[in-house]
Amino acid sequence: MTMSWARREHVGDGHTCKCKIISTFTSERTQMCALGLRWPERLAFRQAGPVPPSAHPLGQGPPGGPAAAPRLGCCSSGTAGGGAAPAAAIPTALARARGFKRAEAPAPGPRGRAEAARTPGAAMPGDHRRIRGPEESQPPQLYAADEDEAPAARDPTRLRPVYARAGLLSQAKGSAYLEAGGTKVLCAVSGPRQAEGSERGGGPAGAGGEAPAALRGRLLCDFRRAPFAGRRRRAPPGGGEERELALALQEALEPAVRLGRYPRAQLEVSALLLEDGGSALAAALTAAALALADAGVEMYDLVVGCGLSRTPEPAPTWLLDPTRLEEERAAAGLTVALMPVLNQVAGLLGSGEGGPPESWAEAVRLGLEGCQRLYPVLQQCLVRAARRRGAAAPS
Amino acid sequence: MAAGFKTVEPLEYYRRFLKENCRPDGRELGEFRTTTVNIGSISTADGSALVKLGNTTVICGIKAEFAAPPTDAPDKGYVVPNVDLPPLCSSRFRSGPPGEEAQVASQFIADVIENSQIIQKEDLCISPGKLSWVLYCDIICLDYDGNILDACTFALLAALKNAQLPEVTINEETGLAEVNLKKKSYLNIRTHPVATSFAVFDDTLLIVDPTGEEEHLATGTLTVVMDEEGKLCCLHKPGGSGLTGAKLQDCMSRAVTRHKEVKKLMDEVIKSMKPK
Numbered sequence: 001m002t003m004s005w006a007r008r009e010h011v012g013d014g015h016t017c018k019c020k021i022i023s024t025f026t027s028e029r030t031q032m033c034a035l036g037l038r039w040p041e042r043l044a045f046r047q048a049g050p051v052p053p054s055a056h057p058l059g060q061g062p063p064g065g066p067a068a069a070p071r072l073g074c075c076s077s078g079t080a081g082g083g084a085a086p087a088a089a090i091p092t093a094l095a096r097a098r099g100f101k102r103a104e105a106p107a108p109g110p111r112g113r114a115e116a117a118r119t120p121g122a123a124m125p126g127d128h129r130r131i132r133g134p135e136e137s138q139p140p141q142l143y144a145a146d147e148d149e150a151p152a153a154r155d156p157t158r159l160r161p162v163y164a165r166a167g168l169l170s171q172a173k174g175s176a177y178l179e180a181g182g183t184k185v186l187c188a189v190s191g192p193r194q195a196e197g198s199e200r201g202g203g204p205a206g207a208g209g210e211a212p213a214a215l216r217g218r219l220l221c222d223f224r225r226a227p228f229a230g231r232r233r234r235a236p237p238g239g240g241e242e243r244e245l246a247l248a249l250q251e252a253l254e255p256a257v258r259l260g261r262y263p264r265a266q267l268e269v270s271a272l273l274l275e276d277g278g279s280a281l282a283a284a285l286t287a288a289a290l291a292l293a294d295a296g297v298e299m300y301d302l303v304v305g306c307g308l309s310r311t312p313e314p315a316p317t318w319l320l321d322p323t324r325l326e327e328e329r330a331a332a333g334l335t336v337a338l339m340p341v342l343n344q345v346a347g348l349l350g351s352g353e354g355g356p357p358e359s360w361a362e363a364v365r366l367g368l369e370g371c372q373r374l375y376p377v378l379q380q381c382l383v384r385a386a387r388r389r390g391a392a393a394p395s
Numbered sequence: 396m397a398a399g400f401k402t403v404e405p406l407e408y409y410r411r412f413l414k415e416n417c418r419p420d421g422r423e424l425g426e427f428r429t430t431t432v433n434i435g436s437i438s439t440a441d442g443s444a445l446v447k448l449g450n451t452t453v454i455c456g457i458k459a460e461f462a463a464p465p466t467d468a469p470d471k472g473y474v475v476p477n478v479d480l481p482p483l484c485s486s487r488f489r490s491g492p493p494g495e496e497a498q499v500a501s502q503f504i505a506d507v508i509e510n511s512q513i514i515q516k517e518d519l520c521i522s523p524g525k526l527s528w529v530l531y532c533d534i535i536c537l538d539y540d541g542n543i544l545d546a547c548t549f550a551l552l553a554a555l556k557n558a559q560l561p562e563v564t565i566n567e568e569t570g571l572a573e574v575n576l577k578k579k580s581y582l583n584i585r586t587h588p589v590a591t592s593f594a595v596f597d598d599t600l601l602i603v604d605p606t607g608e609e610e611h612l613a614t615g616t617l618t619v620v621m622d623e624e625g626k627l628c629c630l631h632k633p634g635g636s637g638l639t640g641a642k643l644q645d646c647m648s649r650a651v652t653r654h655k656e657v658k659k660l661m662d663e664v665i666k667s668m669k670p671k
Contacts, residue, residue, distance in 0.1 A: 127492075129492050129493045129497075129498050130477055130493060130498075130501065131475055131476055131477060131501055131502070131505050132475075133462075133473050133475035133529055133531065134462035134463065134465070134473055134529050135462075136462065137460035137461060137462040137529050138460060138461045138462070139458075139460050139461070140459065140460065140461060140561055140563070140572075140574045140576070141574075141576070143461075143563075143571065143572045143573060143574040144561070144574040144575070144576045169452075169483070169484075169537065169538045170450040170538055170540055171450075171484060171485045171486065171538055171539055171540060171607070172483060172486075172538075175483075182438060182439075184436075184437070186483065186537060187483070188482075188483035188484075190482070190486045222482060222490045224481055224490075226437075226454075226456060226533065226535055227456065227458065227477070227531065227533040228437060228439060228440035228443065228456030228457070228458050228531075228533055229437075229439060230439060231439060233458040233460060233531055233533075236477065236479060236493075236533075237492070268482065270481060270482045270483040270490070271483075272481060272483055272535070272537070274437060274454065275437045275438065275439050275440075276439065277438075277439075
């Protein structure tokens, strides 16, 4: 079952808006959702038997795409002249590891899954702009004997303590750093600057002295994950998931920013995830809204994000603000973005096997409560930043 | 009044300060900005360090993975640096593939690693010809206010000192690697290269640790990488105005003093981390 974004539509001036939630129900399981939930890779590695990689549909997929044919020969070529059995054992083991992963990934959603399955070296083969490393590399976790401990049972409505600080980068117009448990996100805002390819337009002007719809400002969001942010290293050209999260950021922030006051201009928001400790998108949303507020961009309200995940089958419960371990083992995930004062949902993104619709509705309610609880911390953070700015200004 | 003059004639504004042998932020010509270092903050990385040189902030994360050793050197591992200058550090950078400055910085770091032998690549080999470590050193600039090369080198050094690799044994019968994540050991860091950057003004005056504005106004830059015992590892002078031999000697002696300061700071930080 999938639910897609809730859009906040502008009707006249920003305060009388309606919100609609679009939800679609499908019966198949969505394997990978945009929150970066991934099936426990290591469990998949252990449970599947040795599968010849070519037997898997992905292995025969279109060449050149992310599901490229497994490079069996790659490692054994490193052992020049090594013909004895032990020399071949390690390459086979590495190849088997790749085969395990592919066997577990189902056909729908090949994009995300196959990207996670293969770890190219530091640079893609054609990338001349980065220092070249080995063609392929595997993380040591694949060979570790011990499993992760299961996440400890906890109160499903607990929120991790949050540290938020705004106004810390000197070169950006506005910036914010948010740390919630192990998740560390840094966000910077620059602009407004001249929009590229701004079109001329007429049409009725919005209320409150805003520009007509065709001339309204634009919000450009960029989401980046540091290569060392997750359990496995991700080579810098991030790929589809980062673009999807950037789009999610943009859709959630747009309802809150008075873009009509920045005609023909664009505001650039860049979020950098330094460490992923669970609910990364929610933290990025909150940090981005704080950075926009710190930059002095006119906004209707802040946007607060909150992540949720649903524990798998025996006794499924929705957990607020999951940690990375909980997210990895989850059956479904959800991120809610709320504008606390206006009490309106700015964005909603979720997928997975979540059970009946009432369960999703309950999860959304839980998420919205979580956002409201987080709001006073962010207010404090902005007040402190404004004081600091005021104290520094006379110099 | 001063702010207006600074916008209209930035070079003249600077010259007025340089005549008095000081700079707008109050530093001497040979003085560095406050350096702070914070190591081990990213728990998903095998080693990490955050370095702040005044406003310039750089974070380095090390991730270690397995790979087959290169064909021409079966007893060596890999160290792969990558410097990233994202749009959030300064408005001059755009998102997308690495620009010129990022590529130059990456290559500089690769040269420093190679020339100073900070890590012997032989130490990274687990089983010759079959398995070795590859250390991905990803350096991300969070705030760009000049002197990026110094900050990157320092961050790399601090992160490498902080990095811990799990113990690996090759099982003789199956030939598979067995990793014990509970037992970790530090890397063997042989040398401590420290970079010192200078900016040349009007072909004559040398200032140390330029800020972003100073770099913009400078007519040339120079970076000297020094090792212990005053050994020179690397000298990076990308064009710009020429320097006499005597000036170059001055730079190198300043670099030697800087090396001592940085080494002291590093030792303090490492010592404060050790009892864990």
